[in-house]
Amino acid sequence: MQTVEIYDTTLRDGSQAEDISFSVDDKLRITEKLDELGIHYIEGGWPGSNPKDAEYFKKVKKLNLKNATVVAFGSTHRPKIKVESDSNVKSLIASEARILTIFGKTWDFHVTEALKISLEENLELIFNTVSYLKKYAEKVFFDAEHFFDGYKDNPEYSIKCLKTAQEAKADCIILCDTNGGSLPADVEKIVKEVKKSINTPLGIHAHNDSDCAVANSITAVLNGVTQVQGTMNGFGERCGNANLCSVIPNLQLKLGFKCLDEDRLKKLTEISRFIYEIANLIPFKRQPFVGESAFAHKGGVHVSAVRKRPETYEHIRPELVGNRQRILVSDLAGKSNILKKAEEFGINLDPNSPEVQAIVDAVKTLENEGFQFEGAEASLELLFRKTLGLKRKFFDLIGFRVIDEKRKGDEPTLSEATIMVKVGKSIEHTAATGNGPVNALDNALRKALERFYPELKKVKLKDYKVRVVNSGRGTASKVRVLVESGDEESVWSTVGVSENIIEASWQAIVDSIEYKLCREKIKKEKNESARTEI
Template sequence: MQKIIEIYDTTLRDGSQAEDISFSVDDKLRITEKLDELGIHYIEGGWPGSNPKDAEYFKKVKKLPLKNSVITAFGSTHRPKIKVENDSNVKSLIASEAKIFTIFGKTWDFHVTEALKVSLEENLELIFNTITYLKKYAEKVFFDAEHFFDGYKDNSEYALKCLKTAEEAKADCIILCDTNGGTLPAEVAKIVKDVRQSINVPLGIHAHNDSDCAVANSIVAIINGAVQVQGTINGFGERCGNANLCSVIPNLQLKLGYRCIDDYKLKKLTEVSRFVYEIANLIPFKRQPFVGESAFAHKGGVHVSAVRKRPETYEHIRPELVGNRQRILVSDLAGKSNILKKAEEFNIPLEPNSLEVQAIVDAIKTLENEGYQFEGAEASLELLFRKTLGLKRKFFDLIGFRVIDEKRKGDEPTLSEATIMVKVGKNIEHTASTGNGPVNALDNALRKALERFYPELKRVRLKDYKVRVVNSGKGTASKVRVLIESGDDEDVWSTVGVSENIIEASWQAIVDGIEYKLCKEKIKKGEI
């Protein structure tokens, strides 16, 4: 029988303390629903005594029909010189009506005397009183032993005495915290093993990532007897972050055979990771293990040739197990295997030994030498395939365009206007449009000119725009690469353009984005 490991998520509390992250109450409720779908055992909703937003969250979260997760409320031991029943933070915890409370307390003697400014004995009383009192109001009380590993290394006798006190107060789980994130895996393994011999209460691990060891520390703690892991989605958290549950969960479940969540729910991991990035308004980290867009991406021809035969040759797990997918990248390193695999993805018939395969390889290498990069612009890559194979249809011809930027006063924004003339069949369309900058004006003008002939373009929007200098040594005369992300109600696609002129590079990417959309519509209708 698989050993069950409890997953405790603190994205909404510890994760929200990260720089550049601020969740609204609605954001926190939406993330809660996603974590519940994933099958997380405990969701730490926040610290109700610290701010009105968290207090509001606990009122609203009661209305969510959660199926898998239990909401926990976070707080501290009661303040010195104030009775536990009179402490405002303790009262706020009780008022939250959460089923589980998680209380942190000092276990490093240095913190007790220097930060908390109380005696070592008084700190033990704070731990005991708070846990004992809150046990009357909750199904469970967890004790986060703050700075435990540093405390144990400095004064193991006192650190263990703090845990013994929590045990005597009937804490349901004692979580060993590497609050400064400086402990290494070998130290964690030894200390958890030592603690396990002295403490009978179930143990947990709460690791920070300041030494880039939070995931490893969490795993070795479980191997050595801990049964609960605290962490955050995507490793969000203060300073360098917390243990990343998107790595901890699959490592424990797929590599070590522990039971964290149901296998079919594990397939939602990538979706949940990207959802939390979106709510946090952060760009997903492409190279994030397990769930990143590049986690199962293959570029070298030797690698691609191998994974086409047996994926495990260069993949440590099957990406589908965590809801991700294998990606074959095409670049100037590409061999024929890359091209054939991409052709399969694009549903383009291509014979392995045909001259067209080499023609595509040569075209890609030539363009990448000029500064193009297709790894993040697969829509442009598919159009290149179709063009090389004679499968690309022309939807319009450009007669000409003009873009004007005008600034009338120093303190007023620049005005951008684009005029364009295109030919669609025998029809000539001449129109103009303004925009938030020259690229946006040009994009608006082109779609305005084409929408009469291709009404499906009315749903297309330019979603993202990135510029990268290709040869930086030439200063303002440098060649630039423009990546544009376009999308409609159903799909998102990326295109690329390269030129010494940023408007020309943008034009190339805009045109590819529109032609890709029109091409897909024709394929859908069976007209190509």
């Protein structure tokens, strides 16, 4: 099995994306995770460009990395300055990285228009920098910037740049599609031509401006390239870089190349989402292989088939990349969806019982009213239990009132909620304030119930989303509220729908609390049953 080296540049190229800014500690945490995944090379940054990257290279030496080698990135030395005197080159050496990557111009247009030097001078920059840095590093990689565009304009000169890096003893020459405009047919043709005159191992560094970065990377490997540079989740400038979360499983699971150990490949989804979290970005649900929706099935025909044979609608088994199959329940649901979800919820449901169709009908009716259960599985489980007569009533609402008050134009609005509930034979009447009417109502309800159900003290409201369901009616529109709650062990989501945003929020909050109490009741019954058996 042929090995393809994976070179991750999330910490450098990925951090150049809009809305992403990694601290030094962020970069160190990501480095450890990429090492855990088994990435071969981690490009830590450009130590000559900013103090943060210089600090990273000082601190990364203290990490006990087991699989990856950290790489420092920089450019060829500047014109009119000797290589040994160039501050960027000095910073690369000072980083003490075992492997150094430098980029140099290989498009004559950039040489004459951006650097404003002759084509011959540019070749000297490449040779001088690579050969000089070879004295200080175990390996030196050469990123041939804008290579594909350069080859299309002036193939003879672009190849001459690669030959110069080869003569300077570069250990790998990476062909860069810096503007991201090449198509797979371009890559195939040009890589084949390069291999006729270059013996040094080749790499590919593709940007995604034509949405072809993954395809271009795979095409390059199929034509003899042995190193792929990219980023986790495709982070990067403009439209991003080649997404390693797609490149790696495609190469390994479908084409038989060795990129990662099999056990480490199973960490791909976990680490993809970890990096989204550190970047403070919401994970892309529809991202291939690692997205939450990558193996989600909604149509009844699909669900019926995957319950029998998953490969009917799944191109790989999700467990191979650490993901999981999900069955969604919606107005498209059939009995197969309901049976699969019941199994996930731990509910025994006879496939031939009338309750199955009753649940299907209830879901379709509610979704027609604006409910959506794909992102609110806690509410869905409660609906199952209610329809099957398994849902216990933990409290009854006698009434609530929410007041918003604004005393001065430049002061924030004050929110207060008063609530009265009945638990068993006891009536609890209390009030609470909040930073908004929904927060006040949530606080008041918890305050009223915590005396009876102390486990609710551990529950926190983590997220709150409002979406207009029928936007044509303006302020009279129906809204859907999604509430995400969690405790020390898990996170769950609930939904409410109404023309009144407070009522919709109330429905979602009540479901959240009842779901927690329901799970606690089930857990207690299981523990008591286990003790009885002993």
